[in-house]
Each structure stands twice: as structure tokens, then as C-alpha cells.
Amino acid sequence: MITADLFSPLxxxxxxxxxxxxxxxxxxxxxxxSDGRLSDDELRWLTYRAEGGFGxxxxxxxxxxxxxxxxxxxxxxxxxxxxxxxxxxxxxxxxHGAVSSMQLHHAGLRALRELTGSDPVGPSQDAExxxxxxxxxxxxxxxxxxxxxxxxxxxxxxxxxxLHGAHGYMLGAFLSAETNRRDDAWGGTLENRSRIVRDxxxxxxxxxxxxxxxxLRLSPERYGLQMAEMREFAGxxxxxxxxxxxxxxxxxxxxxxxxxxxxxxxxxDWFTDLPRNHTRLGAAGKIRTAADARRVLEHGADFVIVGxxxxxxxxxxxxxxxxxxxxxxxxxxxxxxxxxxxxxxxxIDYMSSxxxxxxxxxxxxx
Numbered sequence: 001m002i003t004a005d006l007f008s009p010l011x012x013x014x015x016x017x018x019x020x021x022x023x024x025x026x027x028x029x030x031x032x033x034s035d036g037r038l039s040d041d042e043l044r045w046l047t048y049r050a051e052g053g054f055g056x057x058x059x060x061x062x063x064x065x066x067x068x069x070x071x072x073x074x075x076x077x078x079x080x081x082x083x084x085x086x087x088x089x090x091x092x093x094x095x096h097g098a099v100s101s102m103q104l105h106h107a108g109l110r111a112l113r114e115l116t117g118s119d120p121v122g123p124s125q126d127a128e129x130x131x132x133x134x135x136x137x138x139x140x141x142x143x144x145x146x147x148x149x150x151x152x153x154x155x156x157x158x159x160x161x162x163l164h165g166a167h168g169y170m171l172g173a174f175l176s177a178e179t180n181r182r183d184d185a186w187g188g189t190l191e192n193r194s195r196i197v198r199d200x201x202x203x204x205x206x207x208x209x210x211x212x213x214x215x216l217r218l219s220p221e222r223y224g225l226q227m228a229e230m231r232e233f234a235g236x237x238x239x240x241x242x243x244x245x246x247x248x249x250x251x252x253x254x255x256x257x258x259x260x261x262x263x264x265x266x267x268x269d270w271f272t273d274l275p276r277n278h279t280r281l282g283a284a285g286k287i288r289t290a291a292d293a294r295r296v297l298e299h300g301a302d303f304v305i306v307g308x309x310x311x312x313x314x315x316x317x318x319x320x321x322x323x324x325x326x327x328x329x330x331x332x333x334x335x336x337x338x339x340x341x342x343x344x345x346x347x348i349d350y351m352s353s354x355x356x357x358x359x360x361x362x363x364x365x366x
Contacts, residue, residue: 007298007305007321012244013278015159015213018099019056021297022317023247025307026058026103026162026217028071029347036063036076038085043092050096050341055303059089061105061164064149065142068170069115070107072238073346074254077102077149086156088308094159101213102153103162105144108170109179122173123180139186143196144172147203150212160213163200166249168223170195172363174280175233178224189333201242210213217247220257220267227259238276246271246312247305250285253296272300289327290320311351314341332359 031041034189050057064075093100109122109131122131173179204299220230260274284305293304309328352358
């Protein structure tokens with residue numbers, strides 16, 4: 001029965017098996033401390049999703065350099081000062097039977113001056129955002145800082161890390177020929193533009209423990225990315241054996257690609273047909289109902305990545321286990337419901353910036 005596949009364990013090449021095929025999406029929430037230290041609010045939010053039955057619980061994007069911050073009160077992993085909180089978080093997630101992971105991130109040209117105190121940096125200069133191009137030495141330092149962040153997550157007790165290579169942030173900007181116009185070893189061909197990602201992967205493998213899990217988030221469209229190139233790169237990663245899983249952030253898993261040359265089948269299908277050796281493949285993008293989750297596996301993915309529905313229901317996997325026709329609450333939802341789901345007031349305020357997510361509070365008569 002297809003539904004049972006959602007609840008079968010998922011073995012990976014390294015580290016512990018996931019107890020099911022549900023991964024919590026890495027979700028921005030702006031609820032940590034301004035210096036990147038873990039807050040109690042963050043701890044409650046994530047451990048509640050572990051308690052709710054997710055096989056893999058991953059953190060929000062945690063920046064690997066101080067100048068790589070994209071959001072207010074973003075979780076950090078660029079200093080040993082963060083280790084105490086991260087150790088509590090890893091232990092809290094694993095205490096509820098979930099595999100724990102940290103997403104490693106650098107905002108690149110999407111970094112905010114008001115948070116970092118400096119101009120953003122990226123693979124190339126960008127007049128519109130005021131981005132300064134990294135020197136070769138700075139690219140090498142950035143590579144080292146991603147690897148050092150993974151080593152820090154390993155020391156904190158996380159089962160693994162995921163590199164954020166999507167959505168126009170630093171690693172995604174290197175992959176895009178539109179934002180990466182370098183003429184050195186990190187620019188030009190796809191091989192050169194992807195060099196930093198491959199070097200980070202190799203460094204994490206060399207310096208973290210053998211059973212440390214390593215994933216990568218990619219998006220195949222937007223921000224100057226070319227579908228054909230991202231399919232080629234995804235194929236290389238899936239068959240290469242260095243990654244444990246590839247997280248494809250597709251915005252809508254079953255939409256048609258933007259590129260006219262690829263519109264004869266759904267976006268997801270352009271990746272599920274790639275040979276993947278022992279590397280697992282998951283997808284995110286408008287997965288709401290139990291039927292949606294099953295359909296992703298029917299199209300050949302190994303696991304599903306759930307965002308909005310996991311915000312609304314901390315126990316989304318358990319609800320599907322109990323009801324094969326489960327559908328999450330219709331949006332918008334009340335602030336009180338989100339409080340019960342252990343979102344902090346700061347997180348709820350952030351979600352209020354998403355159109356139609358949080359219901360406006362009724363005005364009480366005086």
C-alpha cells in the first residue's frame with residue numbers, strides 16, 4: 001500500500017535511518033538571539049516537530065559567517081559561542097526519535113547591511129544590491145567557514161548538516177551564470193561555478209565523523225539558474241556518492257518548469273528520473289495533504305519535505321498515519337492556534353508577512 005511507504009524507514013549511506021519519509025523543511029523564523037545564539041523559543045518549536053513524528057528535523061538556515069546574515073535574530077553557527085545552545089538543540093530533537101540536522105547558510109548578495117554592518121558580498125559585483133565581489137582568498141575562507149560550521153554541528157551532536165545552495169543565497173549565486181561572472185577557478189563553466197559546493201562537500205566528508213549525514217538544498221529555477229544546468233549538476237551529485245540526500249526546493253513540486261524546453265512533464269519528474277546510486281532524493285513545494293505526500297513518492301522521490309503544513313500542525317506525520325485522507329487546516333489560521341503549535345510571538349509576526357497565512361485578530365468592542 002502506497003501510504004505505508006511514507007512510514008517505512010529510510011536508510012541513508014551515512015548515519016542513522018530516518019523512521020519515516022517526512023522531513024521538516026528548514027524554516028526561517030527570526031526567533032533566536034541577535035548574536036545567533038539559540039533561544040528557548042527555537043528549542044520549543046523544533047523539538048515539538050520532533051515530538052510530532054518527523055523523521056528528520058532540520059533547523060532554520062544558520063549562517064556560517066557573521067557577514068552572511070539574511071534575517072533578524074537568525075540562528076548562527078559561525079562561533080564556538082553558539083555551541084552550548086546547539087548542543088541542547090541536537091539533544092532535544094534526538095530525544096524524541098528524530099534524526100537531527102542543521103542547515104548551513106550564507107546570505108551572499110541577499111545579506112542585510114543593517115544586520116551585518118557591511119556591504120553584502122557575492123561571487124561578482126552587483127551594482128543593484130551594492131554587492132562586492134569576493135577575492136580568491138575570501139572564497140577559500142568562505143569554503144573553510146562552511147566546513148568549520150559543519151565540524152561545529154558535528155561537535156554539538158547533530159546527526160548531519162544540509163548546505164543551502166538554493167534561492168539566490170551565496171552558494172546558489174555561485175551556481176548561477178547570471179550572478180557569477182567570475183573569470184577565475186570559480187567562474188565560467190558549470191564545473192567552475194559549482195567548485196565551491198563540491199569543495200565544501202569534500203571538506204565536510206574529510207573532517208566530520210564517518211557516519212555524519214550530508215545533504216544539499218538546490219533550486220532549479222529563478223535567480224538566474226538554468227534548468228538544464230541544474231539537472232546536470234543534480235545528476236552528478238546523485239550519482240557521485242558524496243551526498244546522503246538532495247533536497248530539491250521546487251516551490252510547487254508538480255508545476256511545469258519555466259523553461260519551454262522542459263514543459264512536457266512536471267518539474268519534479270525531471271529529477272526523479274536521474275540515476276541516484278545510494279543518494280536519496282526529496283522535494284519541497286506546496287505539499288499539503290496526505291494525498292500530496294503520497295503523490296510525491298509515486299513520482300519517484302524518496303521523501304517529502306513539509307513546510308507550511310508543519311507550521312500549522314506539529315504532528316503532521318502522525319495525523320496522516322491516523323487519517324489517510326488528512327488535509328491541514330485551511331489558511332488563514334489564528335494566532336492562538338499558532339501559539340498552541342509552539343510558535344513564538346516573533347515567529348507568528350514573521351508569518352503575518354506571508355499573505356493569507358495568519359488571520360487578522362478580531363477587534364473587540366470596548
